[in-house]
Amino acid sequence: MTLTAVSVDERLRLAKDAARQVGLLDSAAKTGMLRAIADAIDSATDTIVAANADDLERGRSAEIGDALLDRLRLDATRVAALATAVREVAELPDPVGRVLDRRTLPNGLELQKVAVPFGVVGSIYEARPNVTVDIAALALRAGNAVVLRGGSAAQSSNAALVEVMRQALASQRVSPEAIQTVDDFGRDGARALMNARGLVDVLVPRGSASLIETVVTESTVPVIETGAGVVHVYLDATARDEWARKIVLNAKTQRPSVCNAVETVLVHRDAADRLLPDLLGALAGAGVRVHGDDTTAGYDPRVVAATDADWATEYLSLDLAVRVVDDLDAALDHIRRYSTHHTESIITEDEAAATRFLAEVDSAVVLVNASTRFTDGGEFGFGAEVGISTQKLHARGPMGLAELTSTKWLGRGDGQVRT
Incomplete structure (x- = not known):
């Protein structure tokens, strides 16, 4: 008609x-x-x-x-x-x-x-x-x-x-x-x-x-109001290597042009030596350009220097900001400053850290040990959104x-x- x-x-x-x-x-x-x-x-x-x-x-x-x-x-x-x-x-x-x-x-x-x-x-x-x-x-x-x-x-x-x-x-x-x-x-x-x-x-x-x-x-x-997605994944000190790599890659590369794709990964300093070399290599292999702080850049020469603007950027592309933080409190401070209150995820085996993250992060969806790509009406069983x-x-x-x-x-x- x-x-x-x-x-x-x-x-x-x-x-x-x-x-x-x-x-x-x-x-x-x-x-x-x-x-x-x-x-x-x-x-x-x-x-x-x-x-x-x-x-x-x-x-x-x-x-x-x-x-x-x-x-x-x-x-x-x-x-x-x-x-x-x-x-x-x-x-x-x-x-x-x-x-x-x-x-x-x-x-x-x-x-x-x-x-x-x-x-x-x-x-x-x-x-x-x-x-x-x-x-x-x-x-x-x-x-x-x-x-x-x-x-x-x-x-x-x-x-x-x-x-x-x-x-x-x-x-x-x-x-x-x-x-x-x-x-x-x-x-x-x-x-x-x-x-x-x-x-x-x-x-x-x-x-x-x-x-x-x-x-x-x-x-x-x-x-x-529906908002932009400056979405975070925080890799805590106890994050499993396999989960960290698999979840970050999925959250960034499955469909980078959508609002629930991760834009910033925060890594606990105590886990950086264990997680970052493999993770950065996997990201580079998937075509992701990493914008990292000085510590992150020390693990891989392909990392480009991050600016303050990177932490507030919704890339919607195969770009990712990565920062090493001292602890959970520093991760929460970073998220409070730069998040658009869309989706954040923590990868951890520490139940106390998971509980704090769920309680203290002020976003529409907060996840533990799961990809941010699940923030979606279809995935939530709504049929569409x-x-x-x-x-x-x-x-x-x-x-x-x-x-x-x-x-x-x-x-x-x-x-x-x-x-």
Whole structure:
């Protein structure tokens, strides 16, 4: 179903109207709707990949960089993964209608606090066509309409995906206006979305630190802040050699362009002689350029000197900052200073150190003896994710269905009046 509204406000109002219909669908109807979307994505693989090829060509010409090109790229395997994620969301328990609290007042008035849809969920993101599908699927499963601004880099891919999903909604007799995009309005569309208070109920930005900062500071619509990932792994004095090497390599190299990839490794001084020679060699073998302090550089001539800026850098590439610290307290101090409160992990066999790390690190996800790459809605069992919230209000960490609902109180009485 082709977009026909000629103004941003008109599209937002259509989304608001469609949200009422979606919000009243029962769980079975929402499941059927999402299954239809997944089937439609599978059927349109060639069309989607061809549209994505246009975006990739423009991205290369614009020299947007390898990290953004990787996030932008869709091939048949990634399109199939998008459809699979939608099917997984379709089978998740319906978050709407959950009873979160109940009580009976002394006068007999019965109260229930229940989960309800937000209404209209907006998202502003860049070079991530997977977000187009993930957020739409999660928003719809939670009974919401969705308005998307995916950025110019992925405009062809996003347009193809939105068209496919809107057609799937129409085939299920659900208003296709429940999925809207303002991409064709460019930056004016983004500004309108950020200031659509009363039409859009919540806005979720995903992308670079500058994009997120712009949305947070300029929006009049309530924003759930997702943050940049200056992510740390701390190798404690008792860290196993094999775990240290395996976890750091996975956290850095499996997909370096994502926000849960490690950017800084801290090494306890007492473990440096044991861990660093092998670890630095393994990183070099995997194509990682290490930016290290003076101590780290002494273990491998390939290490480049780190600057103060390196400790605060989200590389999103095969670059890694490595620093030797005196002890756990020094590691915690470094993390407090430079972390973006996304994900941190400690590798240790000291239970007391693990307990302190879990208690004292103020990040959305804190891990022991595991890769930071697990900070992900799919890995957490959400089917997909809206984003990874680094704020503390409403939602924190990977956001799934529950985070796309609000609450209301329902009361049933038999004539009570307040005295």
